[in-house]
Amino acid sequence: MTEEMAATRLRRGESGESMRKRARHARVNEMRKEYDFRGGVRGKYAAKVREGSNIVILDADVAAAFPDSRAVNRALRALLQAVPVRGSKRRASRS
DSSP states (O other), rough: OOHHHHHHHHHTTTTBBBBBOOOOGGGGOOOOTTOTTOOOOOOTTTHHHHOOOOOOOOOOOHHHHHHSHHHHHHHHHHHHHHSSSOOOOOOOOOO
């Protein structure tokens, strides 16, 4: 028996089966019977969510200055108070 074959046998149990757990996606039908999505519509509310969202990507150095989105919004509102924006279409405040 070669060293490679011996190493393979050590990685496997006595039965020769791999001892790895089965992948989560390989498990057989985990869906409960009461979850029936046959009448569902994919992306039904996606447009509404997109319409009400405005995602902005901050540079890493800017993001590091704020602990969360509330802090960013407070800072931007303070800036808008200090330097009013003329002629822009601003949404109503979500305070």
